[in-house]
Amino acid sequence: MTINQSGWRPTAPEAGAASGDTYTGNRALMLEEALLFEIGDTDTTGVDFAEAPASESRLGGLERNRTIGLAGLSEPEAVRHYTRLSRQNYAIDLGLFPLGSCTMKHNPRLNEKVARMPGFADIHPLQPVDTVQGALELIHRLAGWLVELTGMHSVAMSPKAGAHGELCGLLAIRSALEARGDAREVILVPESAHGTNPATAAFAGYRVESIPATARGRVDFDALKARLGPDVAAVMITNPNTCGLFEPDMVEISRAVHEAGGLVYCDGANFNAIVGRVRPGDLGIDAMHINLHKTFSTPHGGGGPGSGPVVFSEALTPFAPLPFVEKQGDHFALVEEETAGEHHGSSFGRMVAFHGQMGMFTRALAYIMSHGADGLRQVSEDAVLNANYILRRLDDLLDAPFGDSGPCMHEALFSDKGFAGGLTTLDLAKGLIDEGFHPMTMYFPLVVHGAMLIEPTETESKAALDQFIGAIRSVAERAKAGDRSLKAAPVHAPRRRLDETLAARKPVLVWKESPQAEAAE
Amino acid sequence: MRYLPLAGSDRQDMLRAVGASSIDDLFVDVPEAARLRDKIAGLPDHLSEMAVERELARLSRRNLVAGEVPFFLGCGAYRHHIPASVDHLIQRGEFLTSYTPYQPEIAQGTLQALFEFQTQVARLYGCEVANASMYDGSTACWEAIGMARRITRRGKAVLSSGLHPHYVSVAATMARFTGDVLDTRVPELTAETDLPSLIDAIDDDTSCVVVQYPDILGRIADLGALAEACHAKNALLIAVVTEPVALGAIRSPGEMGADIVVGEGQSIGVGLQFGGPYVGLFACSEKLVRQMPGRLTGQTVDSEGKRGFVLTLSTREQHIRREKATSNICTSSVLCALAWTAHMTLLGEKGLRQLAMLNHAKAVAAADRLAKVPGVALVNDSFFNEFTLKLPKEARPAVRAMVDKGVLGGVSLGRLYPEAAGLQNGLVVAVTETVTDEDVEALATALEEVLA
Numbered sequence: 015m016t017i018n019q020s021g022w023r024p025t026a027p028e029a030g031a032a033s034g035d036t037y038t039g040n041r042a043l044m045l046e047e048a049l050l051f052e053i054g055d056t057d058t059t060g061v062d063f064a065e066a067p068a069s070e071s072r073l074g075g076l077e078r079n080r081t082i083g084l085a086g087l088s089e090p091e092a093v094r095h096y097t098r099l100s101r102q103n104y105a106i107d108l109g110l111f112p113l114g115s116c117t118m119k120h121n122p123r124l125n126e127k128v129a130r131m132p133g134f135a136d137i138h139p140l141q142p143v144d145t146v147q148g149a150l151e152l153i154h155r156l157a158g159w160l161v162e163l164t165g166m167h168s169v170a171m172s173p174k175a176g177a178h179g180e181l182c183g184l185l186a187i188r189s190a191l192e193a194r195g196d197a198r199e200v201i202l203v204p205e206s207a208h209g210t211n212p213a214t215a216a217f218a219g220y221r222v223e224s225i226p227a228t229a230r231g232r233v234d235f236d237a238l239k240a241r242l243g244p245d246v247a248a249v250m251i252t253n254p255n256t257c258g259l260f261e262p263d264m265v266e267i268s269r270a271v272h273e274a275g276g277l278v279y280c281d282g283a284n285f286n287a288i289v290g291r292v293r294p295g296d297l298g299i300d301a302m303h304i305n306l307h308k309t310f311s312t313p314h315g316g317g318g319p320g321s322g323p324v325v326f327s328e329a330l331t332p333f334a335p336l337p338f339v340e341k342q343g344d345h346f347a348l349v350e351e352e353t354a355g356e357h358h359g360s361s362f363g364r365m366v367a368f369h370g371q372m373g374m375f376t377r378a379l380a381y382i383m384s385h386g387a388d389g390l391r392q393v394s395e396d397a398v399l400n401a402n403y404i405l406r407r408l409d410d411l412l413d414a415p416f417g418d419s420g421p422c423m424h425e426a427l428f429s430d431k432g433f434a435g436g437l438t439t440l441d442l443a444k445g446l447i448d449e450g451f452h453p454m455t456m457y458f459p460l461v462v463h464g465a466m467l468i469e470p471t472e473t474e475s476k477a478a479l480d481q482f483i484g485a486i487r488s489v490a491e492r493a494k495a496g497d498r499s500l501k502a503a504p505v506h507a508p509r510r511r512l513d514e515t516l517a518a519r520k521p522v523l524v525w526k527e528s529p530q531a532e533a534a535e
Numbered sequence: 536m537r538y539l540p541l542a543g544s545d546r547q548d549m550l551r552a553v554g555a556s557s558i559d560d561l562f563v564d565v566p567e568a569a570r571l572r573d574k575i576a577g578l579p580d581h582l583s584e585m586a587v588e589r590e591l592a593r594l595s596r597r598n599l600v601a602g603e604v605p606f607f608l609g610c611g612a613y614r615h616h617i618p619a620s621v622d623h624l625i626q627r628g629e630f631l632t633s634y635t636p637y638q639p640e641i642a643q644g645t646l647q648a649l650f651e652f653q654t655q656v657a658r659l660y661g662c663e664v665a666n667a668s669m670y671d672g673s674t675a676c677w678e679a680i681g682m683a684r685r686i687t688r689r690g691k692a693v694l695s696s697g698l699h700p701h702y703v704s705v706a707a708t709m710a711r712f713t714g715d716v717l718d719t720r721v722p723e724l725t726a727e728t729d730l731p732s733l734i735d736a737i738d739d740d741t742s743c744v745v746v747q748y749p750d751i752l753g754r755i756a757d758l759g760a761l762a763e764a765c766h767a768k769n770a771l772l773i774a775v776v777t778e779p780v781a782l783g784a785i786r787s788p789g790e791m792g793a794d795i796v797v798g799e800g801q802s803i804g805v806g807l808q809f810g811g812p813y814v815g816l817f818a819c820s821e822k823l824v825r826q827m828p829g830r831l832t833g834q835t836v837d838s839e840g841k842r843g844f845v846l847t848l849s850t851r852e853q854h855i856r857r858e859k860a861t862s863n864i865c866t867s868s869v870l871c872a873l874a875w876t877a878h879m880t881l882l883g884e885k886g887l888r889q890l891a892m893l894n895h896a897k898a899v900a901a902a903d904r905l906a907k908v909p910g911v912a913l914v915n916d917s918f919f920n921e922f923t924l925k926l927p928k929e930a931r932p933a934v935r936a937m938v939d940k941g942v943l944g945g946v947s948l949g950r951l952y953p954e955a956a957g958l959q960n961g962l963v964v965a966v967t968e969t970v971t972d973e974d975v976e977a978l979a980t981a982l983e984e985v986l987a
Contacts, residue, residue: 050651050880059886061618063968066889066896073895074755074917076785078888083658086883093620096648096877100629103644107628113637120538121632124584129808130622133595138608139810140946141599142935148597149809162578174670174811175866177853185712213853213863219712222858260564291562296569307866311538315625315870316645317635317667317830319812335708351704352953363708367611367673367701367799368810380591381538386581387574389536395558396541402553402561421553421561447641452634458854475540476549502838507640510837514639517835517847521824523664524654 044508047098051525054085060092102508103316104452110474110482114425114455114467115208115256117286117308124384125311125377134376139368143348149372150346153339156379157323160304163390165295166325170334172370176283179303179322180214180250182335182365186301186326187248187277188218189333189362196275198247204233206257206459211250211281220247227461231257231416231427235267242274252281253297254288256459257416258401258425258467268298277301277330285309286471287398287424290391300327306371310378321374332360337369396472397424400479404468407483411490415462424471430464435496439464444511445489447504451482536581601807601943605974605981609921609965610751610946611672611699611777612810613802615890616969621804621877625870635830635866639845640837645869646844649832652876659782659879660796661789662818666829667846668872669815669864672799673705676745676775678817678828678862679795680706680715683743683771685826685861690715691740696722696729697750699777700951706745716740721955724925724948726916728756734764743771743795748788749781751951752914752963753921762792771795779803779816780967781919783891795819804878805871814871825851828862890968894920898966901975905964908982914961921965923948927986930962936985937978944978 111118201215280302307320405426413431443453455467636642656665669675774788776798800814833847910927930947937944948961
């Protein structure tokens with residue numbers, strides 16, 4: 015089967031009328047790229063293989079007898095296809111990427127280099143453990159750093175991302191409570207929490223109840239205390255919280271939860287604000303995940319892979335998942351199901367095949383060693399300073415709902431109060447795109463109307479911050495003046511505003527041959 | 536501190552601008568008792584790029600690199616050749632250092648690549664739709680079981696003995712907390728799979744049957760009758776594929792009637808990496824899509840009518856639905872999905888079929904050669920690029936002894952099933968296109984010597 019027989023590389027359908035001026039639909043360096051299935055075909059390949067030696071088939075009589083429909087490209091075409099696509103993406107390598115609670119910091123290329131060393135990249139997870147001692151030592155060493163930096167007792171390395179880490183923490187909590195014969199059913203989650211918190215609690219079999227925020231953007235401690243009781247298993251709390259503020263009552267919150275027989279889970283998504291200056295262990299928490307793809311600079315890659323190790327208090331350590339690495343004399347052992355029985359019998363079990371995100375561990379350790387204890391402290395200080403600089407350079411123009419309650423941590427929160435003419439946070443965000451910036455986090459946290467959450471990170475220079483501040487002031491002034499032209503933004507991006515309602519109402523999730531093309535074959 | 540652009544004078548200027556006399560003023564909300572006065576004691580200070588590289592290179596050399604020895608390990612992670620352009624493309628900063636595509640106007644590169652990825656996965660699996668990736672095969676497998684529970688409103692999952700034991704463990708961990716009942720079994724060293732007994736295990740409480748294809752011992756069985764038996768009881772058939780290259784040679788689970796097909800994508804585009812990061816693949820029929828976990832990319836148009844792509848059907852997801860979401864997954868494995876789709880594009884259907892037939896032919900030749908080693912028997916009648924040998928003694932020490940002869944000779948079933956007495960002599964051998972005739976000869980010789 016040939017998917018596209020003409021060989022013509024079409025631009026996007028219906029592009030002609032709208033994009034106007036050029037034959038191709040391209041605009042100089044802004045290049046349109048057709049779908050793989052429109053430019054490739056099933057007879058083209060970009061790889062060379064030796065002819066398979068003739069042999070009898072042992073496929074159990076299940077030889078494939080239908081076309082799959084996988085389009086191929088030659089190598090030059092494939093490289094061009096993905097390179098052209100790449101240029102339609104914004105990225106931290108291109109400029110400031112101020113997504114709040116996402117910690118889009120510079121991704122050092124040393125990390126990429128070391129992760130690709132054959133001794134890390136080309137080893138199999140089931141090799142005999144004495145052939146992978148260096149890998150186990152690396153995991154053990156990173157684990158040691160994470161335990162020291164958080165002031166906790168142990169760390170589970172296998173969770174694959176932040177939400178998976180949350181699940182790890184809650185499963186340990188539930189195991190610990192069940193072990194003392196104290197089944198509890200409710201997890202309390204502040205209303206400002208990231209959506210993964212309630213979703214994870216439900217996934218772990220809990221009922222979720224929401225705790226309100228105060229007018230100062232903190233957890234309402236009185237409401238929390240009033241709700242504590244014998245049915246509350248744990249509180250999931252983000253600190254610094256999603257309003258960009260430290261919870262000053264954190265130590266008292268932990269104490270109150272413990273006195274009520276519950277445990278404290280901390281969402282560590284915002285650890286970048288305090289790394290090296292505050293150890294979460296000193297705040298009385300029992301478990302916290304660390305997003306290596308935030309605080310420790312492993313790249314986001316357009317939506318993962320991440321890595322979400324979970325640090326535990328002494329009370330939860332016996333319940334941590336398998337497998338984990340243990341140093342036994344000079345030898346690094348991998349404690350799995352068969353060896354766990356002897357001294358780790360309370361483990362809640364395995365969360366994932368194999369041992370976690372090794373490729374992320376290598377990158378994170380390279381980053382941590384590069385910064386060291388002194389540098390990591392400077393990281394949080396600069397991250398917090400940059401955010402406060404943005405807060406104070408914008409709070410005369412944009413409403414900062416908690417700006418009066420003191421400094422922020424690593425992210426600055428604004429609302430859409432004062433925008434005129436029906437203009438919204440979305441319009442400001444799209445206006446920023448035209449200015450060459452990725453927008454901030456929009457409409458989150460839910461406790462602020464039209465929230466705009468800006469996290470610059472520590473890897474921005476003052477000049478970059480000043481340019482961003484200038485851009486956002488310019489767009490914000492238009493929003494406050496009711497400049498309706500913002501409704502059309504972005505006008506300079508590869509695409510204008512996309513119709514998300516249409517996408518959801520009539521989902522087109524895979525490419526299909528048009529009926530005419532099929533009829534022609 | 537090469538990653539920090541602020542100069543000392545910048546810091547002073549900025550502190551003044553925010554009205555702080557020192558950086559400590561910005562941390563006033565931290566309780567006194569929790570403030571660290573100085574850097575954490577006992578940890579090393581920052582290092583130069585060269586020093587870090589030197590130290591990590593030292594650690595890397597303490598590992599035996601798969602590519603440097605005759606290598607035959609599989610069981611859920613496979614060593615294939617990845618074209619150089621794949622790694623180049625995923626290291627383009629626009630892909631590597633972008634975020635989840637929440638602002639579609641400036642993320643069309645990732646979104647279009649994911650739309651193409653979804654199409655490729657759906658076609659390879661023989662399903663109508665696929666999502667934009669999960670963490671890995673094992674977590675995708677559990678998510679599929681949860682999805683079947685929501686759809687059927689039943690809580691018993693029947694797991695084939697041929698399902699990867701780590702996948703079974705992950706499901707068992709989760710089932711303890713969700714209340715699902717898992718009906719599990721341990722494989723036997725025989726040529727026949729347990730499919731007939733699975734059919735007998737389906738009852739009115741069964742939400743799904745989970746079967747791996749090819750299975751953990753490498754065996755291949757027609758899923759058609761099992762699918763019919765599931766559907767007769769209104770249960771779903773979930774097929775798990777840990778070696779996607781196999782589907783270039785054998786029928787897809789979707790065309791045999793599987794309702795949900797999930798698996799590990801690592802073989803295509805993603806290296807071994809000691810177990811992660813990998814990429815979970817997840818596909819199903821169109822009518823089940825609203826119960827699907829994970830991100831979905833969909834086609835739409837912009838305000839000028841130009842085609843474009845967005846994340847869609849988000850009302851299934853945690854950031855909208857919170858505790859009622861179909862999954863808690865947020866960050867998944869998009870860069871690995873990009874590697875997967877770029878490698879698959881380079882292969883194309885033609886290349887994938889060639890690759891698959893080359894794997895199979897090499898595996899057939901290797902199986903025949905290894906079965907001639909005295910005392911060794913081939914367990915499988917059917918296989919793709921991985922088969923199980925029954926040794927005359929325990930395989931685990933044999934694998935260890937072969938390392939001393941410079942051969943990574945396979946995965947012993949004792950490593951995966953330490954408790955199962957009947958499996959201790961089993962050795963699972965994977966033979967991909969990276970294996971040479973000399974490698975097979977080296978394995979045969981090493982095996983003969985360690986068994987002598």
